[in-house]
Amino acid sequence: MEEKFDLVPLLEYISPSSLDYLDWVSVGMALKFEGYPFDVWNSWSQSDSRYNAREMESKWDSLGHNGATPVTGAFITMKAKENGWSSNSYKGNDGNEFLGWDDEVSAARDYKFIDKSWVEGQEIREPDDNWKPVEQLKTYIQTLFKNDDYIGYVMKSWLRDDGKYSVSGAGNYTRTAEELLNELEKYKDEKDLSYIVGDSDPLGGAWIRFNPLDGKGVKNENVTEFKYALVESDNLGLEKQNAIMRELELPIAALVYSGGKSVHAIVKVDAKDKNEYRERVEYLYKICNKNGLEVDGQNKNPSRLSRMPGVIRGDHKQFLIDTNIGKANWEEWQTYIEDLNDDLPEFESLADMFEEDPQLAPVLIDGVLRRGHKMLIAGPSKAGKSFALMEMCIAIAEGIPWFGFNCERGKVLYINMELDRPSAYKRFKDIYQGMNVPPNHLKNISIWNMRGHSIPMDKLTPKLIRRAQKEKFDAVIIDPIYKVLTGSENDAEQMAKFTNNFDKVAAELGTSVIYCHHHSKGAQGGKSSMDRSSGSGVFARDPDAILDLIELEVTDSLRKQQDARAVANFYAAKIRDEKPEYLNEIGQDDFLSAPEMRKHLALAFGDERAREISGFELEQVQRVVKLMTAWRLEGTLREFPKFEPVNLWFNYPLHYSDDSGVLKDLEPVGSEPAFKRGAKKGSEKNASEDKKKERLEARKDKINLAFDFLIGDREGIPIGELAKGIEGQPSSDTVKRWLQEFPNDYIKDKNGIVTKVLKALDGSGNEQRGSGTQSPESD
Numbered sequence: 001m002e003e004k005f006d007l008v009p010l011l012e013y014i015s016p017s018s019l020d021y022l023d024w025v026s027v028g029m030a031l032k033f034e035g036y037p038f039d040v041w042n043s044w045s046q047s048d049s050r051y052n053a054r055e056m057e058s059k060w061d062s063l064g065h066n067g068a069t070p071v072t073g074a075f076i077t078m079k080a081k082e083n084g085w086s087s088n089s090y091k092g093n094d095g096n097e098f099l100g101w102d103d104e105v106s107a108a109r110d111y112k113f114i115d116k117s118w119v120e121g122q123e124i125r126e127p128d129d130n131w132k133p134v135e136q137l138k139t140y141i142q143t144l145f146k147n148d149d150y151i152g153y154v155m156k157s158w159l160r161d162d163g164k165y166s167v168s169g170a171g172n173y174t175r176t177a178e179e180l181l182n183e184l185e186k187y188k189d190e191k192d193l194s195y196i197v198g199d200s201d202p203l204g205g206a207w208i209r210f211n212p213l214d215g216k217g218v219k220n221e222n223v224t225e226f227k228y229a230l231v232e233s234d235n236l237g238l239e240k241q242n243a244i245m246r247e248l249e250l251p252i253a254a255l256v257y258s259g260g261k262s263v264h265a266i267v268k269v270d271a272k273d274k275n276e277y278r279e280r281v282e283y284l285y286k287i288c289n290k291n292g293l294e295v296d297g298q299n300k301n302p303s304r305l306s307r308m309p310g311v312i313r314g315d316h317k318q319f320l321i322d323t324n325i326g327k328a329n330w331e332e333w334q335t336y337i338e339d340l341n342d343d344l345p346e347f348e349s350l351a352d353m354f355e356e357d358p359q360l361a362p363v364l365i366d367g368v369l370r371r372g373h374k375m376l377i378a379g380p381s382k383a384g385k386s387f388a389l390m391e392m393c394i395a396i397a398e399g400i401p402w403f404g405f406n407c408e409r410g411k412v413l414y415i416n417m418e419l420d421r422p423s424a425y426k427r428f429k430d431i432y433q434g435m436n437v438p439p440n441h442l443k444n445i446s447i448w449n450m451r452g453h454s455i456p457m458d459k460l461t462p463k464l465i466r467r468a469q470k471e472k473f474d475a476v477i478i479d480p481i482y483k484v485l486t487g488s489e490n491d492a493e494q495m496a497k498f499t500n501n502f503d504k505v506a507a508e509l510g511t512s513v514i515y516c517h518h519h520s521k522g523a524q525g526g527k528s529s530m531d532r533s534s535g536s537g538v539f540a541r542d543p544d545a546i547l548d549l550i551e552l553e554v555t556d557s558l559r560k561q562q563d564a565r566a567v568a569n570f571y572a573a574k575i576r577d578e579k580p581e582y583l584n585e586i587g588q589d590d591f592l593s594a595p596e597m598r599k600h601l602a603l604a605f606g607d608e609r610a611r612e613i614s615g616f617e618l619e620q621v622q623r624v625v626k627l628m629t630a631w632r633l634e635g636t637l638r639e640f641p642k643f644e645p646v647n648l649w650f651n652y653p654l655h656y657s658d659d660s661g662v663l664k665d666l667e668p669v670g671s672e673p674a675f676k677r678g679a680k681k682g683s684e685k686n687a688s689e690d691k692k693k694e695r696l697e698a699r700k701d702k703i704n705l706a707f708d709f710l711i712g713d714r715e716g717i718p719i720g721e722l723a724k725g726i727e728g729q730p731s732s733d734t735v736k737r738w739l740q741e742f743p744n745d746y747i748k749d750k751n752g753i754v755t756k757v758l759k760a761l762d763g764s765g766n767e768q769r770g771s772g773t774q775s776p777e778s779d
Contacts, residue, residue: 007031007073008040008300009278010080012220016048023079024048029063029071039166040298046170047219053158053168111341114247116292121239122246124257127319133193133310136320138184140208140309143254143323144228144266147178149212153308155197157204165204167305170218172197173209193310205259205313207305210266223302226277228253229284230306231265235294238263244293246325250284251333255321256306259313263321264306270330277302280330287337360639364396364474364512366406367640369545371474371512374502376542379549380519383631384650386418388549389479389516390431391655396475397444398437403633403646404657410474413446413511415464417483421449427653434654446471450483457484461501465508476505478515499542544638552630552647552666556694559625561662564594566625567618571597574613579604595705602709615729622727624651630663631655699738702726703746707756716753 007030016024028041038060045051064070077085145151154171183196193200200206209218210228231250233241241263245252254266267284271277278300285295307313309320327333361370369375379385388403395402399409416424424447432439448467455463468476478484486498502513572591575582582604590596602610633646647663648655658664706725710717723735730738732752739746739754748754 005073006297007034007036007076008298010076010085011040011044012301013080013083013085014044014076015083016045016051019079025059025063026071026075027079028060030073030075032060032063033070034073037298042166043298046167047217051169053166057160111287111290111337113340114244114291116236116240116244119240119243119247119292121237122243124238124242124263124321126257126317131317131319134184134188134190134196136310137193137196137308138181138188139320139323140254140256141177141180141184144210145177145212147176147181149177149224150215151175151177151180152209152213152218152303152305153197154207154305155200157201157206159204165201167207171207173213173218173222174215176215177212197308200311202312203314205318206308206311208308209303210254210306211302213303218303220274220301220303226269226271226274226302228266229269229277229281229302230299230304231267231284231288231293232258232262232296232299232306233288233293234261234296236292241293242321244288244291248287248291248293249326249333249336250288251327251329252322252325254309254323255325256309257316257319257321258307259311259316259318266306268330274302283334362408364408364410365392365402366408367643368405368547368635368637369512369514370639371410372506372510373512373544373639374506374542375512375514375545375547376517377514377547377549378517378519379631380551382629383549383551384652384655385516385518385549386479387427387431387650387653388655389477389514390414390428391435392514393445393475393477394428394432394435394437397441398439399441400437403648403655408474409441409444411444411446411472413448413468413471413473413476415448415450415476415478417450417454417478417480419449420451424449430653446473454483456486457481457498457501458486460484461504464505468509468511473509473511475512475514476509478513480516480518482518496542502542545640546636548634548636549631549648550634551669552632552663553669554630554666558662558666560698562628563622563625565592566621567594568592568597570618570621571601571613575601575604595708598705598709607710611724611729614725614727619728627652630658630666632663632666632668696741700742700745702728703735703738703742707746707754711756716749716755719748719752719754722754 011027014027016027019027024045027044031041038057041060042053042056045056141151150173152171152173154167154169156168156171157165158168159165180196187195190196193206197206210230211223212225212227213222214224216222231245236244238257238261242255245255245263245265250265251268252265253268256264256266258264269277269280269284271280281300285297285300288295307318309318311318327336361372363369364371377385377388392402392407393412393414394400395407396410396412399407401407419427428445428447448464464476486494488494502515505511506513568591571594572586575586582600585603586597586600590600598610598614601613605613629650631648631650633648635643637643647658647661647666649658649663650656703722703726705727706722707717710721710725719735719739720732723730723732726735736748739748745757746754747757
């Protein structure tokens with residue numbers, strides 16, 4: 001059954017004195033409707049100056065009997081929100097909710113150590129008539145308070161219709177521990193406490209607050225230190241309550257018999273503020289409840305009253321049973337509890353394992369990753385990491401290779417943290433189509449679109465496990481992890497806790513966990529693949545496999561070569577699609593030459609159609625080549641031998657293996673030594689001149705290619721016609737400007753006719769202008 005939302009902490013945000021009569025009554029109606037007892041409304045109402053103890057219970061009995069629409073807990077939630085409460089107002093030490101309203105992490109842990117049916121009760125001996133009430137209260141105060149602490153206590157009570165006694169009014173809260181101790185010393189021989197704290201009703205007893213106050217009131221905001229919490233339970237006999245509290249080693253400062261059906265344990269929590277106080281009280285109550293001690297949940301607030309030792313209550317005495325028992329402090333006790341419930345495996349003998357010969361986990365990605373293991377993919381921005389992960393999803397789902405590594409077919413959950421839903425589905429479709437893979441096993445891929453719903457990994461883990469438990473995924477891919485980080489990525493301790501969540505997912509679901517992370521800032525080429533991920537070194541040590549993408553420095557000559565290859569392939573594809581019969585006229589070497597394929601294009605389609613094809617469509621092909629980036633995939637593996645680096649081109653939306661091997665000798669970006677990088681900076685002028693020279697050569701190549709293609713038997717070509725034949729079809733004015741850069745190669749006469757300068761070798765082997773050429777135009 002789902003745990004009920006607790007409205008009591010929300011009452012701290014609602015001051016009764018700030019409400020009119022109708023709203024005050026509505027709070028009571030809401031509490032009653034949600035099943036809370038009278039004491040909750042009564043206790044909360046006491047801080048209002050209009051509070052009248054004798055009218056409260058009759059008013060409570062009348063609530064909800066007028067036939068009107070019921071007031072629910074939503075009214076209290078609304079009022080609390082008006083005063084600053086929110087569902088995440090309560091935060092733990094790390095800024096995250098601890099045992100919050102939607103927390104499920106703790107559900108996975110049992111925390112049950114004690115079977116109450118087997119616990120032997122521990123006797124509580126009530127003092128005889130010679131007891132010393134003054135000594136009782138003195139010991140209590142000295143144990144719990146400092147001299148300058150203000151102490152709140154209530155001596156007056158009133159009898160309710162059900163025969164129980166309740167506190168009457170706020171009591172005294174203006175005396176310090178030192179003042180009370182001086183009075184106790186002064187009247188140390190007295191048989192009761194009336195001279196020190198006043199008379200109490202012998203049937204009702206008396207109460208004292210266990211946390212120090214500021215001397216101005218008794219509300220939670222008047223508490224100055226959140227030192228203690230109250231554990232009270234009456235579901236068991238007194239002896240068993242006493243025994244379980246001791247068995248749990250609760251860090252008890254004072255153990256008091258209430259004079260009724262319960263033992264009151266004043267437990268050391270030593271919280272730094274109200275939020276941590278609530279965190280620790282929730283944890284304390286959970287441990288007690290799990291172990292058979294059903295704690296009264298209405299005692300959570302720090303200004304709560306407990307029974308005062310040293311007074312009579314009916315037929316019994318309220319007295320100190322013990323002080324300072326159990327663990328010394330909260331930290332020691334919590335460590336003890338966590339150690340008891342560590343869920344760690346038992347020791348195993350290597351001899352037994354030799355006999356058993358346990359089987360290794362099945363392989364998911366050949367040579368890289370096993371099922372149930374963890375893998376990190378790291379790289380800089382624009383490396384296409386998300387595309388690579390989606391390609392991996394498809395490869396596993398369809399049982400096909402990924403980057404050359406064979407994948408076993410299986411089910412994949414892709415946790416999409418970054419893209420909106422339509423973009424994610426479009427990208428998957430584009431990749432499927434780009435890979436030219438039939439989508440035969442789409443049901444093997446599930447997507448959890450979490451953009452706008454990101455929560456820290458420690459909160460996501462239990463929800464993921466619960467939702468995926470029945471799906472039997474072979475791989476869970478989280479992209480990217482910065483969306484679910486808990487704590488600083490540079491803090492090793494916090495990142496160790498963070499990555500432990502991946503172990504939990506892998507263990508609980510029997511799945512591989514694959515996650516994506518980014519590189520640190522700066523050049524990465526000189527680093528090993530293990531050291532490139534941003535943040536703590538935990539990211540390098542935790543995964544079973546690290547795959548790292550690093551960019552390669554593509555040279556201008558290689559880019560030019562790829563451009564020529566793409567142009568040649570483009571022309572060949574056009575001929576294959578529209579004039580396949582012409583393919584027999586093309587030699588094998590011609591398929592690799594862009595100029596030769598351009599000639600074949602003209603022969604196959606005619607000059608005009610060839611120029612059309614060489615226009616916009618070719619520009620798009622060349623633009624793609626210009627934007628292509630080169631990458632090297634390296635691996636650091638725990639379960640497999642190191643593989644040879646895989647070189648890839650990334651051409652949106654896919655990565656392509658470098659089948660030709662042209663990327664093999666390229667260096668990663670930033671891999672050159674510092675002195676070389678410095679030399680580059682010192683030769684920027686030379687580099688600029690080299691680039692200018694390359695641009696001129698490229699223009700000259702374009703002009704030569706067009707001129708040779710168009711000239712035929714003519715001596716010259718009109719500049720307009722030449723411009724249309726040049727790749728990209730620049731304007732005539734642009735071509736005229738280009739020709740002026742090559743006066744020794746081309747001449748344009750006054751009629752706009754362009755001719756090529758004929759060159760011959762002189763007797764010394766040097767080029768000279770041939771005779772009979774036209775003179776340059778002199779405008």
